[in-house]
Amino acid sequence: MHHAEFGIGAYTPSEAGKLVGTSATNIRRWLFGYSYTHHGPKTAQAPLWQPQYGVDQDEPLLGFRDLIEARFVARLRAVGIGMPTIRLCLTTAAQIADDPHPFSSAHFRTDGKRLFLERMGETGKRDVIDLKTLQHAFPKVIEASFLDLEFDDDKATRWFPLARSREVVADPERSFGAPIVEDGGVPTSRIAQVFLAEGRSVDRVAQLFEIAKSAVRAALTFETQIGELKAA
Template identity: 45%
Template sequence: MSDAAYGIGIYTAPEAARMVGMRPATLRRWLMGYDHDAKHEAPLWRPQYDPADNDGVLLGFRDLVEARIVNALRAKKIGLPTIRTCMNRARDIVGQHRPFSTSQFKTDGKTIFLHITRDLDEPQLIDLKRSQGVFNRVVAPSLADLDFGPDGAERWWLLHGKRTIVADPDRAFGQPIIAEHGMTTARVAEAVQAEGSVAKVAKIYELKPKLIRDALAYEHMLEVRQAA
């Protein structure tokens, strides 16, 4: 974590991909560029940490949010050229390089997305527009459980509908933690395995058992995603 900048968070490609629910190799392609039809495609966006300064790809928290939304669009079979066009148009409107993780996109996202997808002839995008809208069905759920400040996304509550497990770039380098305590969910899972029970860990670390169970639930969710 020596390269971490305060308040940005830091994740390796495998860590970020695990949280988003995608393959690390795919995430690297988005951030480093890729070859397609005998030409090299530029990265979809620049990561917060310059790849030239690191041995591998490192992401910040805002990158994590961008990846989450792009991954949701790809899950609906929307092509990368279309997504690239959407991101470029959104950059022009929002005025930031990572447009999907901005406060403006959170506030005016539906209007912005209607504008940036106008005249795009992506078949899957057209189908989504005909039923409920691509923003409501695909993008809005990826913005759920995020807290935004003036500069953009600041916090991600990792268990939907709960405020117990969080990724916050101001705490633990953005790693998933128990919000009330600050202990990482990975450390909680290791402790439970070592001690043999939730009750023992709760006593040792003076944690509420329900918080430990939530941490274990999140770690289990990551394992399920990885196995899928």
């Protein structure tokens, strides 16, 4: 069993799946590998990357960077990019960037169909590489794909999971990475619980936690978005 560590974040496969929009089974397969049999001997698929907490099949945990890697994989799968391509590109990116979590680095880019890695070339100019073909691409046409991340030292450190809002944040330095409202630091799950207990009163929740009503509404929108709160 792994114990959560401050600054790394801690998510079960079920929690991570809800946050990134996939199943806990997929999360387990991506991070811990799996075996299958198809017209012959059993075949083992290795994990896509080494989890921050290591491998513990009984009670596995993901760190924050694992969560962001899984988020990228889930989004890439949603637009039809196959697992062999994702696996190949992730391995290539990890080698080029010298980072075991390249999809949660500031260097990763995608145009929705292809995967790229940006680095500084020998001339000091931006060098963008197509991770599947290893061909160079044009930097001007490739923008950062996910603008809801904050980076420090080229690594993702904070995620704002609510579209077009910065009121909900996942930050491994706060509440072990659980989604919280930025102003006040109250977990969104706790806000949803109290909201139901207080007769669905936004005013009452804002008063109890001493936070803005907009923060309460943002938390409730997020909890509804991930399926933890049903609309009235």
